[in-house]
Amino acid sequence: xILFESVSKRYFDGTLALDDVSLEIxxxxxxxxxxxxxxxxxxxxxxxxxxxxxxxxxxxxxGEDLTKIKSGSIPDLRRKVGYIFQDYxxxxxxxxxxxxxxxxxxxxxxxxxxxxxxPEYLEMVxxxxxxxxxxxxxxxxxxxxLAIARALxxxxxxxxxxEPTGMIDPSAxxxxxxxxxxxxxxxxxxxxxxHDFNIVxxxxxxxxxxxxxxxxxxxxxGGYAKVKKK
Amino acid sequence: xxxxxxxxxxxxKSGRWFTVASIVVLSFSFFLLTVFVxxxxxxxxxxxxxxxxxxxxxxxxxxxxxxxILSEKTNLEKDKNIASVTYTSKEKALESYISEHxxxxxxxxxxxxxIFPPSLDIRAYDISYLPKIxxxxxxxxxxxxxxxxxxxxxxxxxxxxxxxxxxLALVALLLLSSVTIVLLTVxxxxxxxxxxxxxxxxxxxxxxxxxxxxLLQGLFYGVVSAxxxxxxxxxxxSFFGNDIRLLTKGISTVNFGxxxxxxxxxxxxxxxxSLGLAxxxxxxxxxxxx
Numbered sequence: 001x002i003l004f005e006s007v008s009k010r011y012f013d014g015t016l017a018l019d020d021v022s023l024e025i026x027x028x029x030x031x032x033x034x035x036x037x038x039x040x041x042x043x044x045x046x047x048x049x050x051x052x053x054x055x056x057x058x059x060x061x062x063g064e065d066l067t068k069i070k071s072g073s074i075p076d077l078r079r080k081v082g083y084i085f086q087d088y089x090x091x092x093x094x095x096x097x098x099x100x101x102x103x104x105x106x107x108x109x110x111x112x113x114x115x116x117x118x119p120e121y122l123e124m125v126x127x128x129x130x131x132x133x134x135x136x137x138x139x140x141x142x143x144x145x146l147a148i149a150r151a152l153x154x155x156x157x158x159x160x161x162x163e164p165t166g167m168i169d170p171s172a173x174x175x176x177x178x179x180x181x182x183x184x185x186x187x188x189x190x191x192x193x194x195h196d197f198n199i200v201x202x203x204x205x206x207x208x209x210x211x212x213x214x215x216x217x218x219x220x221x222g223g224y225a226k227v228k229k230k
Numbered sequence: 231x232x233x234x235x236x237x238x239x240x241x242x243k244s245g246r247w248f249t250v251a252s253i254v255v256l257s258f259s260f261f262l263l264t265v266f267v268x269x270x271x272x273x274x275x276x277x278x279x280x281x282x283x284x285x286x287x288x289x290x291x292x293x294x295x296x297x298x299i300l301s302e303k304t305n306l307e308k309d310k311n312i313a314s315v316t317y318t319s320k321e322k323a324l325e326s327y328i329s330e331h332x333x334x335x336x337x338x339x340x341x342x343x344x345i346f347p348p349s350l351d352i353r354a355y356d357i358s359y360l361p362k363i364x365x366x367x368x369x370x371x372x373x374x375x376x377x378x379x380x381x382x383x384x385x386x387x388x389x390x391x392x393x394x395x396x397x398l399a400l401v402a403l404l405l406l407s408s409v410t411i412v413l414l415t416v417x418x419x420x421x422x423x424x425x426x427x428x429x430x431x432x433x434x435x436x437x438x439x440x441x442x443x444x445l446l447q448g449l450f451y452g453v454v455s456a457x458x459x460x461x462x463x464x465x466x467x468s469f470f471g472n473d474i475r476l477l478t479k480g481i482s483t484v485n486f487g488x489x490x491x492x493x494x495x496x497x498x499x500x501x502x503x504s505l506g507l508a509x510x511x512x513x514x515x516x517x518x519x520x
Contacts, residue, residue, distance in 0.1 A: 049432065072437070079434035091426050105233045106435035150433065 001027040001158060001189045002048055007057035009043050009213075017043040019213035020057070025191060027157070030184045032200050033193040034224060035210035041193035044210070045160045048191070049081050050074050062157060079107060082151030086163035088143045090135040096122065096146050097131040103153045121149040125179060141172025148179055152188075159183055161192040165199065173199065197224030234439065238446035241419040248415040249451070255411050256455030256505070257462070259404035260498055264463050266397035268494075272474065273390040280386060281357045286364055286378040289347040292320075294372045299348055306352060311359045316351040320344070347374055357383070405505065412448050412509025413516070420444060420517040427518070441518065445510045452506025456498035463498075464491055 002025040009018040018040045025031050033041045046052040047059045050066050059066045062080055069077065090099050100118045109117070122128045125145040127138075135143055144164055151159060161180065165173040177199050184190045194200065200207060200223055207222030208215055242249050290299055299317060306315045318326075323346035331337045354360050360378055368376045420427070430440055471486040 051432075075431075075434045075436045075439075077434075078432060083432050089425070089429055089432070091429060102430065103433040106430055106433055106439055154434065 001025055001029070001062060002191070003058070003060040004044070004047075005058040005060070007047065007054045007059060009040075009047065009052060010055045016213050018047075018054070021210075021213070021215055022057075023208060023215060023218070025189060027189055028184070028187050030181070030190045030203070030205040031192070032203075032205055032207045032222075033191060033210060034195070034200060034207055037195075039210040040213040041210055042162055043213075045083070045162050045191065045193060048158070048160055049078055049083055075106075079154055080157045082148075082154075082156040082159045084144070084147050084151050084159065084161040084164050086166040088135070088147045088167075090143060090147060090150075092135050095132050095134055096127055096138070099135065099146060100150045100153050103150050107154060117153060121153045122146075124152075125149040126175075139172065140168035141175055144168055144172070144176050145179065148176070148183075152183060156188065158189045158191065161190070161194075163194055164192065165194065165196050170198075177203070200224040234442045235446065237443035238450065241416075241423070241443060241447045242450060244422065245415065245419055248418055252411050252415045252451045253455050253458065256408050256451055256502070257458040259408045260456055260459035260502060261462050262404060263401050263501075264459060264494055264498060265466070266393075266401060270390075270394045270397050273393050277387060277390045280383055283353075284357045284360060284379070284383055285351050285353045286360045286376060288350045288352070288363075288367050288376050289374045290349065290372055291374045292344065292347060294348070296348065298372065299350065303350055306350070306363075311354050311356065312363075313353045313355050314351075315353075318349045318351065320346050320348050323347075323349070408505055409509045409512065412451055412506055413512040415451065416444050416448050416510045416513035417517045419447060420513060441514050444514055444518070445507060448506035448508075448510025448513070449503055450506070451509075452502035452504070453499055454502075455506075456495075456502030459502075460491070460495045460498055463494060467491070 002023075004021050004023040007018055007021045008016070010016050021040070021044070023044075033044060035041055043052060047054060047066070048061055050069065054067060061077060064073075064077065066077070091102070094102070097118055100121055101114050104114045104117060119128060119131065122131050125148055127142060127145055127149065130138060130142060135146065138146065144167075148164075159180070164180075165176055168176065173196065180190050180192065181203070204221045204223070207217065207219050207224070209217035209222075288302075296319065303315050303317050306312055324341065327346065328338060328341070352360075352363055354363070364376050364378050367373050427440055467486045467490075474486070
């Protein structure tokens with residue numbers, strides 16, 4: 001589903017974010033990317049949605065080499081991937097309903113379909129009663145659930161989550177994690193970059209640890225423990 | 231409603247003061263442009279008319295025999311550059327003077343044909359040939375005077391050139407400022423919607439989906455301004471049209487009727503739409519990073 005082949009990424013300011021990284025993530029996998037801030041986790045996620053291009057190496061997503069993809073095909077790629085951010089990236093001038101509807105509008109769904117689909121996803125994330133509320137009227141956990149609904153609504157094959165629990169309280173964290181597990185059980189590949197060792201240790205999923213742009217650990221049912229020992 | 235149109239309208243509404251400023255400036259520019267194009271067109275038509283009517287008149291001395299003048303006429307008519315030669319005898323000149331001033335007995339008192347010299351009115355196909363005739367006849371003994379209104383014609387030509395040049399310069403300046411104001415207005419909409427654009431990109435919006443509302447926004451400014459300009463132009467014509475007709479009496483020039491209004495409307499809308507799109511396109515190139 002996602003393949004990194006000897007990928008290096010150096011930014012314009014000279015920072016080496018990734019150094020010869022090779023990694024394969026299979027369909028339906030749940031993978032945690034762990035590592036300290038600036039280790040290269042976010043860069044890996046950005047490469048998957050073609051927000052960035054590798055300096056060298058190949059990134060292949062769902063069979064497509066992103067180093068060769070035409071700019072006109074990038075939107076199609078992004079429709080296969082749902083991206084969730086630590087700071088939610090919600091539109092504060094739009095209601096919860098409108099935030100989710102946006103994902104369907106951009107792919108040309110009819111209004112009647114949008115009116116039918118959006119409530120289903122708001123129901124799934126437990127926000128059906130808040131559909132007319134604006135993001136500033138929602139708690140941190142609710143905002144993140146709304147962001148998840150927006151990412152899921154066009155049924156992506158892959159969910160990328162960049163520190164999705166970084167700004168929410170512990171009780172809301174578990175609601176979010178349960179949502180990701182549910183989505184993964186439906187067959188969606190989930191890649192989550194996180195610092196939250198509780199989640200990683202509890203779920204016992206595949207853990208890929210990055211340090212200074214290199215993969216230093218890749219365990220099928222790992223925990224955050226080795227990072228803690230450092 | 232189509233989401234692209236919805237977003238374009240939302241851009242227009244949310245930046246309403248920018249919208250008003252843009253439309254005022256664009257309408258004013260289009261109106262001046264239409265006025266200058268019309269003025270240039272009229273002056274060009276008038277100049278053409280004057281050039282086609284330009285003639286040189288050779289007045290002969292009283293002592294010159296009519297047969298000699300008619301022989302000159304025949305010679306001139308053989309010249310391929312000359313369109314027509316008309317002979318006016320002393321008697322004919324007196325007749326036309328009397329008919330022109332028949333209401334003024336004081337002027338006609340003790341008038342005889344002797345005070346009117348015989349003359350030849352010569353018209354050339356090309357106005358530039360007239361000075362050659364002036365040169366040819368000006369110094370001849372039998373000729374009393376050669377009259378040629380070259381100064382008036384040159385002055386009008388100069389005036390017409392100035393109108394065209396000044397109009398062109400003004401139009402260029404107005405066009406530049408019009409494109410700039412559309413560019414800045416659409417640019418400010420792009421800036422305000424930066425977060426939304428970022429999210430749209432990440433959820434898979436195509437470049438067209440992101441860009442189209444901004445292009446429509448510029449198109450709207452251009453077309454609405456063209457319509458407003460046309461309304462003011464029609465009002466101006468209804469006020470000043472008769473004066474212009476009076477000034478250009480006898481000259482086949484612009485007919486400020488329904489057809490002219492329709493043609494100027496169509497041209498302004500096409501021009502406004504192109505200018506609006508050009509401004510939006512510039513804003514997309516400058517402010518939108520996709």
